[in-house]
Structure formats: C-alpha cells, structure tokens
Amino acid sequence: TPIPTGEVYFAETFDDGSLDRYCPFVSYGCLTLASVCPPLPGKWAVEQLKENIVPGDKGLVLKSRAKHHAIAALLAKPFVFEDEPLVLQYEVNFQDGIDCGGAYIKLLSDSPSLNLEQFNDRTPYTIMFGPDKCGEDYKLHFIFRHQNPLNKDLEEKHAKRADVDLKKIYMDKKTHLYTLVLNPDNSYELFIDQSSVSRGSLLHDVVPPVNPPKEIDDPKDSKPEDWDERAKIPDPEAIKPEDWDEEAPAKIQDPDALKPEGWLDEEPEFVSDPSAEKPEDWDEEMDGEWEAPQIPNPACATAPGCGHWKSPTVNNPLYKGKWKAPLVDNPNYQGVWSPKKILNPEFFEDLQPFRMRSFRAVGLELWSMTSDIYFDNFIVTSHKEVADRWAADSWGLKKLVASANEPGVFAQLMLAAEERPWLWVIYILTVGLPVGLAVLFCWPKVRSSPVCLPVCLSPSLALSVSHSLYCLSVSLCF
Structure with missing residues (x-):
C-alpha cells in the first residue's frame, strides 16, 4: 500500500476493503437515459483486479450495468486555487472493455449546501477530469466551470482534445494512470501513464473561451438595399455574334462512318x-398471354451486329451552347458587406481563470453500459513529485506485474496469426526462406570432383556476422 511522501489533500487506496469514508448516493432524479424513474442505484464494491493481480491490492469497482452510480468523499481540507498547483491523479482499468460510459472524476465545489448523501448530476463541481467513451468517440475530459464576473453565471469550459489515439487504452484491459496538472500561471497538462497527451492554457485552449470578444457585430446594423457585393458582372456592352447558333446540338452523327461489312439488318x-416452355400452372386469364423469354440472337454471335444500323455520334464542331456575355469588373463593387462593430456589453477580462471556485470533495457520478470498471489510488496534491512517487509505489507495481504476465514473442506471433491468417505467409517468407537458402548453400554436396573456393575472414569480421553467413563465406563449393 503506497503512503504519500508529502502533503496531500486526499489519498485513497481502498486496500483496507472499506468504503466507510464514502457516501453512496441515496436518491437520484429522473433522467432521460433511465428506463424507469427513479432508476435503481448502481452497486459499488472493493475488489482485486480480475487479471494481473498485485497481492494485497484492492480497488473500487463499478459493478452494475446500465445503471447510474455515484459515490463521494471529503478532502482532508478544501483546496483553494491561489498560489499552488493542483495535481489530480488516479487509476482506471476497463476490465471488460467499455461499450458506452465514463470513468471521470468530479471535484465537488465547496459550499455550505454540499451534501454528499444527496450527490447527483446536479451537484455543483469545479473540475471534471478523466476518460469517457460513447460509440467510436474516445475522449479524455478536462472541464472546469468558470464564473462570469458580470452576471455570476457558471459556464463549462472544455480543454482541447488529446493529441493521441485513445482507443487502445479503452480496450487493452490494462490499468492506466490519469494525471491532471493545473498551474497558477493558467497552464495545464494532461498525462496518461505519465506521458503527456495534451497541454495548453486556460486562456487560449478551451472552448468556449474564458474571455468574450471586446467587440461584436452590431445586431441592429443591416445591409443597405443598394449594396453591391458582385465583384464581376456580365459585360453590358457585349453582343452575341450573328453566327452564334444556340440551337446547334452538342453531338451529331458521324458523317464519315460506314456500316461494317456483314452487318445483319434483317x-x-x-x-x-x-x-422455353409455358409453365403448367400458367393461367392466361390471370397472367395474360404467355411469351417465351428473350435471349441474344445466335445468328448475331459471329456478325458485327444485327438490326437497324445507326451511325455513331461525334462532337459537333459547330456547337457553342447558350451564349453568355463575358464577365468584367463591376464598377459599383463595394466589397462583401459586414455589420459594423460595437463594444461588447458583456465583455470582461479575467486574466486568472486558475483562481476558480475551491472544492472540498471528490466524487464519481457515472452511467455505464459496461460493468466492472476498476478505480484505484486517488490522490490530490499540489506537488507533482508527490504524485509521481505515489504512482511509482502503486501503478508502477501493477505495470510490472502486467509486463511479467505478457506472453512471449513467439506466443504473441501465434496469437496474431490466429486473428490474421495471412501473417503465416509473412512468417514463412521471413523464417523459411533464409533457412532454405542456408541449407542450399551450406549443406555438403557429394560430387565426383568438387571445386571449393576458400574465402578468408578476419576474426573481428567473422564474429560480427551470423553463423549462417559465416558458413556461406567460408565454404562456397561448386
């Protein structure tokens, strides 16, 4: 069981098997996703991993399928966004893969009305972070709620998407480590398994942006009726040439074409x-007069063609199509119209969005179509090195056990070939061809008068090549 090496606001391993400090939710409001109202609460358990078990290690497991789950616990003290970074870290294992659902964590806002026994989707939160999947959309959420200083409304701000393909981490049934680092200079960075997957600024890399534009289009401004946006217009002085025939067809019959010899006109x-024979059950009153089905005329098989011969068509050299006046610059062109700008009455400038609302609890509020999602080793601190040491003592052990249980290279190749049989061809070419060549050139041949060409290699060169190549280089016999 890992032990924090510095100051932490929250740390949980679940290794004691207890959920005494957590508050599973009691009631849940009616949601559109629920088939019954109110939905039955999802079940939680503390269990070991199904695979790659570390002795003595346990985690929190979401047990129910297609149900809502919620569970929360208080911090040792509220986290206040002032001069220290926020580091949030925890582990997730989709033990049965994931069809549709999330495994994100919410940092619940500090307020006198916060009641963990009534924790639900409407409980105010400050930050939401973690993986989420629906369909083929794989996400790593980082959402924070920013308060508008003018009207005091709270609005969700979503960080840009991760820079890597997240599909594998949802499907490999391994334990993955998720880390959020948020700094007082408004920079943030997201990590998976201690590798950075996204970074940015709260001021520039979130949607919608924290600060609204200083100027906006005047909603009362409208385009004048005589405003001309046409950059080009038909030349008003152009006249259609007298010999321009708009009725001439695009295609005409080829006057030079000749009917092929042997064409069977009749x-x-x-x-x-x-x-063909009329079916016995054919009823002419009901089905009409029976006619044999049509087949290609056998007499035409050896002839250039049958029936009425028509000359093929070719492009009409006199075709010009409908005449249009050429385009010229519009002397009245005024450009593309746009409304004039006015000062945004809702403009504000918050240069420190990091200083968001403090939080004093962590919670999981989830709905999932897949059960047995495993959570473990939550930590909230202000020091990245504390979270790194915590990860080394917890997730690091899981990673070592998983690596030790990985099948060998040969077993992995066989598994891959079971899924993709065409790999056998590559295996044979990769392994069989060199072996065959080695046997062909190195196997001793019985000849009446062999002629051998000795080839000398220096000791250093001989040691630097494989045995089979060395054999080739020292015993080329004809």
Missing part, C-alpha cells in the same frame, strides 16, 4: 428462347 438482336 436479324433482330434478341429472339424468343426456343427451349
């Missing part, structure tokens, strides 16, 4: 099938 292209 033979139709299709004839009735002589082998």
Whole structure:
C-alpha cells in the first residue's frame, strides 16, 4: 500500500476493503437515459483486479450495468486555487472493455449546501477530469466551470482534445494512470501513464473561451438595399455574334462512318428462347398471354451486329451552347458587406481563470453500459513529485506485474496469426526462406570432383556476422 511522501489533500487506496469514508448516493432524479424513474442505484464494491493481480491490492469497482452510480468523499481540507498547483491523479482499468460510459472524476465545489448523501448530476463541481467513451468517440475530459464576473453565471469550459489515439487504452484491459496538472500561471497538462497527451492554457485552449470578444457585430446594423457585393458582372456592352447558333446540338452523327461489312439488318438482336416452355400452372386469364423469354440472337454471335444500323455520334464542331456575355469588373463593387462593430456589453477580462471556485470533495457520478470498471489510488496534491512517487509505489507495481504476465514473442506471433491468417505467409517468407537458402548453400554436396573456393575472414569480421553467413563465406563449393 503506497503512503504519500508529502502533503496531500486526499489519498485513497481502498486496500483496507472499506468504503466507510464514502457516501453512496441515496436518491437520484429522473433522467432521460433511465428506463424507469427513479432508476435503481448502481452497486459499488472493493475488489482485486480480475487479471494481473498485485497481492494485497484492492480497488473500487463499478459493478452494475446500465445503471447510474455515484459515490463521494471529503478532502482532508478544501483546496483553494491561489498560489499552488493542483495535481489530480488516479487509476482506471476497463476490465471488460467499455461499450458506452465514463470513468471521470468530479471535484465537488465547496459550499455550505454540499451534501454528499444527496450527490447527483446536479451537484455543483469545479473540475471534471478523466476518460469517457460513447460509440467510436474516445475522449479524455478536462472541464472546469468558470464564473462570469458580470452576471455570476457558471459556464463549462472544455480543454482541447488529446493529441493521441485513445482507443487502445479503452480496450487493452490494462490499468492506466490519469494525471491532471493545473498551474497558477493558467497552464495545464494532461498525462496518461505519465506521458503527456495534451497541454495548453486556460486562456487560449478551451472552448468556449474564458474571455468574450471586446467587440461584436452590431445586431441592429443591416445591409443597405443598394449594396453591391458582385465583384464581376456580365459585360453590358457585349453582343452575341450573328453566327452564334444556340440551337446547334452538342453531338451529331458521324458523317464519315460506314456500316461494317456483314452487318445483319434483317436479324433482330434478341429472339424468343426456343427451349422455353409455358409453365403448367400458367393461367392466361390471370397472367395474360404467355411469351417465351428473350435471349441474344445466335445468328448475331459471329456478325458485327444485327438490326437497324445507326451511325455513331461525334462532337459537333459547330456547337457553342447558350451564349453568355463575358464577365468584367463591376464598377459599383463595394466589397462583401459586414455589420459594423460595437463594444461588447458583456465583455470582461479575467486574466486568472486558475483562481476558480475551491472544492472540498471528490466524487464519481457515472452511467455505464459496461460493468466492472476498476478505480484505484486517488490522490490530490499540489506537488507533482508527490504524485509521481505515489504512482511509482502503486501503478508502477501493477505495470510490472502486467509486463511479467505478457506472453512471449513467439506466443504473441501465434496469437496474431490466429486473428490474421495471412501473417503465416509473412512468417514463412521471413523464417523459411533464409533457412532454405542456408541449407542450399551450406549443406555438403557429394560430387565426383568438387571445386571449393576458400574465402578468408578476419576474426573481428567473422564474429560480427551470423553463423549462417559465416558458413556461406567460408565454404562456397561448386
């Protein structure tokens, strides 16, 4: 069980098997996702991992499928956004993969009305962070709620998407480590398994932006009726040439074409099938007069063609199409109209969005179509090195056990070939071809009078090549 090496606001390993400090939710409001109202609360448990078990290690497991879950616990003291960074870190393992659902954590805002026994989707939070998937959309959320200093409304701000493909971490059934680092200079960085996947600024890399534009389009301004946005216009002085024939067809019959010799004008292209017979159950009153199905005329098989011959069509050299006046610059062009700018009455400038609302509890409020999602080793601190040491003593052990249980290279190749049989061809070419060549050139041949060409290698060169290549280089016999 890891022990924090510095000051922390919250640390939980679940290794004692207890949920005494947590408050599972009691009631939950009606949601559109629920098939019944109110939905039954999802179940939580403290269990070991299904695979790659570390002895003595346990985690929090979301047990129910297609149900809402919520659980929360208080910090040792509220976290106040002032001069120290926020570092939030925890582990997730989608033990059965994930169809649709999230594994994100909420940092619940500090307020006198905060009641963990009534924790639900409407409980105010300051930050939401963690993985989420629906369909083929794989996300790593970082959302914070910013308060408008003018009207005091709270608005969610979403960080830009991660710079890596997240699909594998949802499907590999391994334990992954998620870390958020938020600094007083408004910079943030997201990590998965201690590798950076996204970084940015609260001022520039969130949607919608924290600060609204200083100027906006005047909603009362409208485009004048005589405003001309046409950069080009038809030349008003252009006149259609007298010899311009708009009625001339685009295609005409080729005057130089000749009917091929042997063309059978009197033979139709299709004839009735002589082998066809009227079905016994054919009712002429109900089905009409029976006619044999049509088949290609056998007499046309050896002829250039049958039926009425038509000359092929070619492009009409006199075709010009409908005449249009050429375009010239519009002397009245005024450019693309845009409304005039006015000062934004809702403008404000917050240069320290880091100083958001303090929080004093952590919570998981989730709905998932997949059960057995494993959470472990939560930590909230202001020191990245404390979170790193915590990860080394917890997630690091899981990573070592998982690596030790990985199948060998040969086993992995066999598993890959079971899923993709075409890999056998590559294996044979990669392994069989060199072996075959080595046997072909190195195997001793019985000849009446062999002629051998000795080739000498220096000791250093001989040691630097494989045995088979060395064999080739010292015993080329003909």
